[in-house]
Amino acid sequence: MEKxxxxxxxxxxxxxxxxxxxxxxxxxxxxxxxxxxxxRLTEALERREGIGARTFRFGRTRHLQExxxxxxxxxxxxxxxxxxxxxxxxxxxxxxxEMASNAMMAEHAQHLLKFQFDQFEAxxxxxx
Amino acid sequence: MFDVMNISASAMxxxxxxxxxxxxxxxxxxxxxxxVDGQGxxxxxxxxxxxxxxxxxxxxxxxxxxxxxxxxxxxxxxxLEYNPxxxxxxxxxxxxxxxxxxxxxxxxxxxxxxxxxxxYEANLTAFEVTKTMMRGALRILA
Numbered sequence: 001m002e003k004x005x006x007x008x009x010x011x012x013x014x015x016x017x018x019x020x021x022x023x024x025x026x027x028x029x030x031x032x033x034x035x036x037x038x039x040r041l042t043e044a045l046e047r048r049e050g051i052g053a054r055t056f057r058f059g060r061t062r063h064l065q066e067x068x069x070x071x072x073x074x075x076x077x078x079x080x081x082x083x084x085x086x087x088x089x090x091x092x093x094x095x096x097x098e099m100a101s102n103a104m105m106a107e108h109a110q111h112l113l114k115f116q117f118d119q120f121e122a123x124x125x126x127x128x
Numbered sequence: 129m130f131d132v133m134n135i136s137a138s139a140m141x142x143x144x145x146x147x148x149x150x151x152x153x154x155x156x157x158x159x160x161x162x163x164v165d166g167q168g169x170x171x172x173x174x175x176x177x178x179x180x181x182x183x184x185x186x187x188x189x190x191x192x193x194x195x196x197x198x199x200x201x202x203x204x205x206x207x208l209e210y211n212p213x214x215x216x217x218x219x220x221x222x223x224x225x226x227x228x229x230x231x232x233x234x235x236x237x238x239x240x241x242x243x244x245x246x247x248y249e250a251n252l253t254a255f256e257v258t259k260t261m262m263r264g265a266l267r268i269l270a
Contacts, residue, residue: 019254
């Protein structure tokens with residue numbers, strides 16, 4: 001869940017940068033692929049269950065890498081929009097959609113994290 | 129995470145500079161004699177253009193964000209209007225008898241203004257989303 005929230009924050013940074021360059025000539029849309037993160041997270045979790053290890057290793061994918069336990073991202077091109085005459089291909093509609101879903105993902109991860117912490121707290125206190 | 133807000137803020141700043149330049153263009157459009165050229169003829173107001181480039185050092189950002197690289201004059205020719213009785217009409221040469229008008233096109237400025245204000249709003253939305261995410265992250269603690 002921590003990784004999920006960290007990824008959402010990182011992706012928000014890339015999306016905000018793309019919105020900022022909505023009108024910059026020659027700018028091309030950037031993104032951190034959600035699918036890549038999700039499939040690697042599932043793989044990493046399954047691997048951990050399989051070997052019964054305590055530590056969790058994310059490893060690296062094309063755009064994402066785990067450095068000293070924290071996630072780093074290298075944004076790639078998000079190319080599904082048509083190029084305008086000034087060499088810019090930013091699509092506001094697509095960005096708004098992605099940003100909304102990313103925010104929802106972050107909220108979800110934050111809720112679950114809080115739930116986990118609350119459970120810990122209840123366990124430490126010894127009463128609900 | 130606070131960086132993300134800087135990215136959106138840099139874009140909002142850039143768009144507001146653009147709106148300011150558009151306002152200057154609209155205000156300057158009726159000016160027929162902003163200066164005088166070598167032949168003693170009146171030169172009207174020339175349209176200003178804003179150029180954006182990625183990166184906003186003003187906000188502590190190297191490659192992210194956006195800034196206004198420069199504000200340059202639009203080299204488009206001045207439209208001519210035949211009116212030999214006008215006090216500012218060109219006296220000699222091939223343009224004699226014509227009055228030079230500003231190369232500002234109010235329709236174009238209107239469209240540019242709409243795009244700029246929409247872009248400003250889009251960045252404001254991104255700013256709000258970032259804020260909500262940060263608030264959510266802080267709520268985990270308390």
